[in-house]
Amino acid sequence: MIPGTFDYHRPASVEDAVALLARLGEDANILAGGHSLIPLMKTRLASPEHLVDLSGIGNLKGISVKGDEVVIGAMTTQFELISSEDLGRHIPIIAETSRLIADPQIRYKGTFGGNVANGDPGNDMPALMMCLGGIYSVTGPDGSREIAARDFYQGAYFTALEHGEILTAVRIPIPSPDHGYAYEKLKRKVGDYATAAAAVVITMAGGKCTSASIGLTNVSETPLWASDAAALLVGTSLDKASVDAAVAAAEAITQPASDMRGPAEYRTKMAGVMVRRALERAQSRAKG
Amino acid sequence: MNDQTKIDQDRAERTEKLQGMGCKRKRVEDVRFTQGKGSYVDDLKLPGMLFGDFVRSPHAHARIKSIDTSRAKALPGVVAVLTAADLKPLGLHYMPTLAGDVQAVLAEEKVLFQNQEVAFVIAEDRYIASDATELVDVEYEALPCIVDPFKSMDPDAPILREDIKDKMVGAHGPRKHPNHIFEWQIGDKEATDAVFAKADVTIKEMLVDHRTHPSPLETCQSVASFDKVKGELTLWGTFQAPHVIRTVVSLISGLPEHKIHVIAPDIGGGFGNKVGAYAGYVCSVVGSIVLGVPVKWVEDRMENLSTTSFARDYHMTTELAATKDGKIQAMRVHVLADHGAFDACADPSKWPAGFMNICTGSYDIPTAHLAVDGVYTNKASGGVAYRCSFRVTEAVFAIERAVELLADKLGMDAAELRIKNFIKAEQFPYQSALGWEYDSGDYHTAMKKAMDTIGYKELREEQAKKRDAFKRGETRELMGIGISFFTEIVGAGPAKNCDILGIAMFDSAEIRIHPTGSVIARMGTKSQGQGHETTYAQIIATEIGIPADDIMIEEGNTDTAPYGLGTYGSRSTPVAGAATAVAARKIKAKAQMIAAHMLEVHEGDLEWDVDRFRVKGLPEKFKTMKEIAWAAYNNPPPNMEPGLEAVNYYEPPNMTYPFGAYFCVMDIDVDTGVAKTRRFYALDDCGTRINPMIIEGQVHGGLTEAFACAMGQEIRYDEHGNVMGASFMDFFLPTAVETPHWETDHTVTPSPHHPIGAKGVGESPHVGGVPCFSNAVNDAYAFLGAGHIQMPHDAWRLWTVGQKLGLHN
Numbered sequence A: 001m002i003p004g005t006f007d008y009h010r011p012a013s014v015e016d017a018v019a020l021l022a023r024l025g026e027d028a029n030i031l032a033g034g035h036s037l038i039p040l041m042k043t044r045l046a047s048p049e050h051l052v053d054l055s056g057i058g059n060l061k062g063i064s065v066k067g068d069e070v071v072i073g074a075m076t077t078q079f080e081l082i083s084s085e086d087l088g089r090h091i092p093i094i095a096e097t098s099r100l101i102a103d104p105q106i107r108y109k110g111t112f113g114g115n116v117a118n119g120d121p122g123n124d125m126p127a128l129m130m131c132l133g134g135i136y137s138v139t140g141p142d143g144s145r146e147i148a149a150r151d152f153y154q155g156a157y158f159t160a161l162e163h164g165e166i167l168t169a170v171r172i173p174i175p176s177p178d179h180g181y182a183y184e185k186l187k188r189k190v191g192d193y194a195t196a197a198a199a200v201v202i203t204m205a206g207g208k209c210t211s212a213s214i215g216l217t218n219v220s221e222t223p224l225w226a227s228d229a230a231a232l233l234v235g236t237s238l239d240k241a242s243v244d245a246a247v248a249a250a251e252a253i254t255q256p257a258s259d260m261r262g263p264a265e266y267r268t269k270m271a272g273v274m275v276r277r278a279l280e281r282a283q284s285r286a287k288g
Numbered sequence B: 001m002n003d004q005t006k007i008d009q010d011r012a013e014r015t016e017k018l019q020g021m022g023c024k025r026k027r028v029e030d031v032r033f034t035q036g037k038g039s040y041v042d043d044l045k046l047p048g049m050l051f052g053d054f055v056r057s058p059h060a061h062a063r064i065k066s067i068d069t070s071r072a073k074a075l076p077g078v079v080a081v082l083t084a085a086d087l088k089p090l091g092l093h094y095m096p097t098l099a100g101d102v103q104a105v106l107a108e109e110k111v112l113f114q115n116q117e118v119a120f121v122i123a124e125d126r127y128i129a130s131d132a133t134e135l136v137d138v139e140y141e142a143l144p145c146i147v148d149p150f151k152s153m154d155p156d157a158p159i160l161r162e163d164i165k166d167k168m169v170g171a172h173g174p175r176k177h178p179n180h181i182f183e184w185q186i187g188d189k190e191a192t193d194a195v196f197a198k199a200d201v202t203i204k205e206m207l208v209d210h211r212t213h214p215s216p217l218e219t220c221q222s223v224a225s226f227d228k229v230k231g232e233l234t235l236w237g238t239f240q241a242p243h244v245i246r247t248v249v250s251l252i253s254g255l256p257e258h259k260i261h262v263i264a265p266d267i268g269g270g271f272g273n274k275v276g277a278y279a280g281y282v283c284s285v286v287g288s289i290v291l292g293v294p295v296k297w298v299e300d301r302m303e304n305l306s307t308t309s310f311a312r313d314y315h316m317t318t319e320l321a322a323t324k325d326g327k328i329q330a331m332r333v334h335v336l337a338d339h340g341a342f343d344a345c346a347d348p349s350k351w352p353a354g355f356m357n358i359c360t361g362s363y364d365i366p367t368a369h370l371a372v373d374g375v376y377t378n379k380a381s382g383g384v385a386y387r388c389s390f391r392v393t394e395a396v397f398a399i400e401r402a403v404e405l406l407a408d409k410l411g412m413d414a415a416e417l418r419i420k421n422f423i424k425a426e427q428f429p430y431q432s433a434l435g436w437e438y439d440s441g442d443y444h445t446a447m448k449k450a451m452d453t454i455g456y457k458e459l460r461e462e463q464a465k466k467r468d469a470f471k472r473g474e475t476r477e478l479m480g481i482g483i484s485f486f487t488e489i490v491g492a493g494p495a496k497n498c499d500i501l502g503i504a505m506f507d508s509a510e511i512r513i514h515p516t517g518s519v520i521a522r523m524g525t526k527s528q529g530q531g532h533e534t535t536y537a538q539i540i541a542t543e544i545g546i547p548a549d550d551i552m553i554e555e556g557n558t559d560t561a562p563y564g565l566g567t568y569g570s571r572s573t574p575v576a577g578a579a580t581a582v583a584a585r586k587i588k589a590k591a592q593m594i595a596a597h598m599l600e601v602h603e604g605d606l607e608w609d610v611d612r613f614r615v616k617g618l619p620e621k622f623k624t625m626k627e628i629a630w631a632a633y634n635n636p637p638p639n640m641e642p643g644l645e646a647v648n649y650y651e652p653p654n655m656t657y658p659f660g661a662y663f664c665v666m667d668i669d670v671d672t673g674v675a676k677t678r679r680f681y682a683l684d685d686c687g688t689r690i691n692p693m694i695i696e697g698q699v700h701g702g703l704t705e706a707f708a709c710a711m712g713q714e715i716r717y718d719e720h721g722n723v724m725g726a727s728f729m730d731f732f733l734p735t736a737v738e739t740p741h742w743e744t745d746h747t748v749t750p751s752p753h754h755p756i757g758a759k760g761v762g763e764s765p766h767v768g769g770v771p772c773f774s775n776a777v778n779d780a781y782a783f784l785g786a787g788h789i790q791m792p793h794d795a796w797r798l799w800t801v802g803q804k805l806g807l808h809n
């Protein structure tokens, strides 16, 4: 439980960080809040020779509303997601989800960007970003580009981020003010990653579902966007048969690992239960 | 105010000032603990100190073909790398276990469990040591492994312990197979079989008390410092039994015992984990002897959970025979005990299965038989008493699940069945069918108080309604009511049946009164958080009338403390607490003589009054204990030795038998398997109560660990012998969020043989709690015909129960 030797760097700007990463090559790793990376280093599952800490870069932090989007800087802490008034007003599911991440101590240090860039299917923010249609802004040696959350996750710890690229911010479209939402997470104890979790955002009009989006956490190698399941709900009154069908469709795309949280079969079924419960709560919150 | 009221008031005030037995004195040790000022092994920094770290086996069972330490030794900062080849010439590659087996310190030819110690790297700092462990090249040839204890004795099973394969008689008799450790039997087999043969009703169930591990916040650690000039070894360590460690170190190292100084400083929790001797202790000692500088070893969390001392892993085929109206006639139990790779159970030497024979519980069961087979598997060794007396959690789990199964079969209420079979108050001292003499108890009174307080009848009514609603599909929640009425056996113990490596399990206290009337007292036990500094002082305060605040309690330094067997199995109060009271009484007797001399009266003319001796009938003529202490050093009676001190080595005439009635109300979400404890009520009877606040704290902690064990905590192995979940990511250590609210209560039935009537309480809540939780879960599903549901009751397993019952369609 003691990490190997590494050198520590703390650049003051994104440009410096990008240059440093380019120079140091594959043996360098970005350090944000450290709450995913350092546990891996302690067990020596990761042994980077260089850590490039982003905490000295001022403009990577903060939450702002820009038109019909909210922009969250990568180094914004998970705690700040909970305390932000803007987020609370426009996209309250982010705070609801953040409260279910780890525990307060970790949320004070752990960052939003680290959580989405990490690539661990157990992280809660990625499925939510897929559900909300978030867009990731990244900067690398060849300049800046944007990647949709829904295209970002390729495998466990394997993302569309190229080595040397830094995630700087995430843009999230603000859902309709009438939307209903819920993040349901089943876990063994406080501080645990999900056995299964579901993010649901819907809109309703005249008792009918007009839009739906569903994200699933920790039930596959990557977070999942359950688009087929969501499509089955649109146009329905969220009656039992439609919900059953959506739940079955969501379960069908899961491929969880069997681990100490339970066998694969259980975790698939729990994904279904979480979808069902999230839908119920989202419906009760939706106006219209 | 009349005179008598005044006298009473004065007496009450003086009593209160003492902060003696029965008062909620605040824990004096907490002043340092809450300020981060405790002093633990890892706080120790000695000049020139080196750090050790282990190279561990990735395999569960493998032959070691070669070990190459050259790359590690070449790393700057590495001072030495020890392997079995280095220890063997010293005769230290194996060490004796408390159970009469030997245990590898560093693996020689084979590794027998994953994470077994293979080499010990010693370096200038912890980081270099850790880096160097990766540079030791070990070549293994993997061998087939045994994970399932039921396969250990298969004819074609691989032989695990080649070192003893021809030794067909072990420490506890003949071995049936090279992977067999012992068979232990007690009770009347023939009589028991006969009762079963013609019983009206019988139940039989395999009850598994699964493998888990104690998890003190502080892991096991040591610092050894050998002074080559004086030939003396000082060993600081996380030792629940420092004197025993000193003796063991002397026996295995050949150093004379007076040249070994063992010091257990503050200990951050033990729960049985810190009773045994571990490879790390031995390697730090050898390292220091070889290198002549101090060597520190500190276990990390994964090492702790996967190596030092597991608990439980008892597979108990449990049977009860009863009349059709519910009178239990006989009990028959066979245990298959998975001891892992070495038999390193920390039991009194003559008890290879601990006090498992307390398994007849709180019931008057006239006939019983118990047999235990211990076997080797490719898992870590241990078998410690995790917050319980030796195998008592297992025993209580067996009987408390079994009575529920019997109640089910008889269609009888589980509380009623218990009440019907309780040992009656007038039957004490009670001789159990499996050989114990229960000292005292009043089970009916305790049970009635508990049932009235929890509102048992109303709960059953509510449950009946809920069950109907569930059947009608109106709720997806199941309600379970758990009961456990346990009897523990603690305070080991009488010399006739309790020893460790031949040393009788007495304990000790030495009390010295200083001239100014303050006190230092030392015991052979060692607190790991139990609050001994607070409670022993309260005993002395009440016994000799000196305020507890003027009494310092010291434990853990073998140079200064009298020899004792340490703290585990709730033995501190029953044994060292008794020694403390007896030593205090010796002092009081001498004080009385001194007071008589000072007051120029006969001893018989004096009476004790809280903190003073006074002349009978002349209340204004008295000498306080403080005055007497001064006189002891300047004006003792002629022909009397000056000074005021006493030592007592107390050998208890019997064990003590705390008991309690626990109730749990649980609601289970059938669709996720998540169980929520709605209420938990614990009534404990630990005899005389020394400090009600500390008792309550002990009950809270013990229940929390019981909750953990029953509801999810486990050390699991996959089929290749890989240990799973040995970190706090998976190992269930409940936080304040998961932990239920505890309601505590008590009755008081003093122990008749203990000087102050106290029985010990630290482990009761764990012992009683585990079956109570499990019974609640089982009770929730019982009406659906689930049969016995094995622990741990984590969500996925409970969901699986629902799945099998077809509840999810």
Ligand SMILES: Cc1cc2nc3c(=O)[nH]c(=O)nc-3n(C[C@H](O)[C@H](O)[C@H](O)COP(=O)(O)OP(=O)(O)OC[C@H]3O[C@@H](n4cnc5c(N)ncnc54)[C@H](O)[C@@H]3O)c2cc1C
Pocket (backbone or CB within 6 Å): A029, A030, A031, A032, A033, A034, A035, A036, A037, A038, A039, A054, A074, A075, A078, A100, A101, A102, A103, A106, A109, A110, A111, A112, A113, A114, A115, A117, A118, A119, A122, A123, A124, A125, A161, A165, A166, A167, A168, A191, A192, A193, A194
């Ligand atoms: C006990 C415990 C429980 C936890 N429980 C949960 C939980 O329930 N749910 C949950 O979602 N998470 C959980 N976490 C993880 C936690 O939320 C982490 O904080 C988060 O996953 C990573 O964020 P970080 O800022 O700590 O990143 P770091 O650990 O510093 O980095 C994580 C990875 O992301 C990369 N990275 C970080 N920032 C950037 C960036 N801006 N651009 C490119 N790459 C970057 C790093 O190189 C590294 O590979 C838990 C952690 C612990 C220790």
